[in-house]
Amino acid sequence: MKRVKWINRLVDHLIWIVLAVTVIVIALTIDTFFQFNNLSNVLLHGTVLGLLSIAAATVIIGGDQDLSLGVNMGFVGYLVAWISLGEGDVGSGWSVNPILAAFIGIAVGVGIGWVNGSLVTRLKMDSFLVTLGSLIVLGxxxxxxxQARTLNGIDPALLFLGGEKSFGVPNSVILTACAFGLAIMISRFTSSGRRLYAVGSNAVAARAAGIDPGAVKRRMFMVAGGTAGVAGLLIIGELGSAPANVGQGVIFEVFAATVIGGVSLSGGRGSYFDVLGGVLLLSIIANALNLTTIDPFWVEPIRGFIILFAVFLDSQRETLRLWLFKHATS
Incomplete structure (x- = not known):
């Protein structure tokens, strides 16, 4: 019985073994990897990626997909900066209070999630196609x-989350750590978390148990959209500006981190704790690529291989589990 328990733990949390091996290999080949400034860069890279991965994992665990999260983030960040700029700036000229603008942006993110969730649950549209359409519209x-102009001169209050520090630690790192802690607590110890996993595993059985799958899915899309909105505030704080193309293409890395972290694309299975491992792994790999003299034209192909590896890992997870059970019993 103990052997079976340990095999399940090994397969379910495989990401941490892969992460440990990766860290050891990189540390042995790159002398500057363990320097404080470099480790800070790794954590900073993982903040926005981490928030978007929490959002993506929530939707995938619930049995759907949201391709619009990255562009949702970019749209909210750009919108917040745009409405907060005053006369003489390249923004709207409205001079909306930056705190109010931030709340408006997060509300817009939640609203985008509600629209996606309603189209999927009420009109029975495919989540992949719905969110693909949202991606194009928001972009x-x-x-x-x-007119695609980068917005500068952003109010300092909007830089607080992404560009400031508290107690010597970047606020974005603190926020992302708290977000992971909250996601882990909700998924493990609340009825909302249990309903999400139940709907993702088998929506028909969940309905028979008295759970409304449509309501659960709409809420999960809204949570994901709101989380992407918060990531939008982080990204403009980290950049100190709001480029019009921010967030485009990031969804591929987000899905890779989520799936490498053990979230099954079939829904109903996965852990936010392991998603954190996937985020750290991709952040470390991205950092290592920057520290090496590798041709920059190879960076995108390498990221593509990582995504393929994520899909392969997800498809072979149960095969590995059965193989270990077989050899353990024999």
Whole structure:
């Protein structure tokens, strides 16, 4: 019985073994890896990626997908900066209070999630196609807002989350750590977390047990959209500006981190704790690529291979589990 328990733990938390091996290999080949400034860069890279991975994991665990999260983040960040800029700036000229603008942005993110969730649950549309359409619409609206001009001169209050520190630690790192802690607590110890896993595992059985799958899915899309909105505040704080193309293409890395972290694309299975491991792994690999003299043209192909590895790992996880059970009993 103990052997079976340890095999399940090994397969379910395989990401931490892969992470440990990766860290050892990189540390032995790159002398500057364990320097404090470099480790800080690793954590900073993982902040926005971490928030978006929490959002993506929530939707995938619930049995759907949201391709619009990265562009949702970019749209909210750009919108917040745009409405907060005053006369003489390249923004809207409205001079909305930055705190109010931040709350408006997060509310817009939640609203985008509600629209996606409603289309999926009420009109029975496929989540992949719905969120693909949202991705295209939001990407276009970001350019429409200000003819693709980068917004500078952002109010210092909007830089607090992504560009400031508290007790010597970047606020974005603190926020992301708290977000992971909250996600882990909710998923493990609340009825909302149990309903999400139940709907993702088998929506028909969940309905028979008295759970409304549509309501659960709408809420999960709204949570994901709101989380992407918070990531939008982080990204403009980290950059100190709001480029019109921010967030485009990031969803591939987000899905890779989520799936490498053990979240099954079939839904109903996965751990936010392991998603954190996937985020750290991709952040470390990205950092190592920057520290080496590798041709920059190879960076994107390498990221593509990582995504393929994530899909392969997800498809072979149960095969590995059965193989270990077989050899353990024999």
């Amino acid at each position: 276009g609206l970001t350019y429409v807002l200000n």
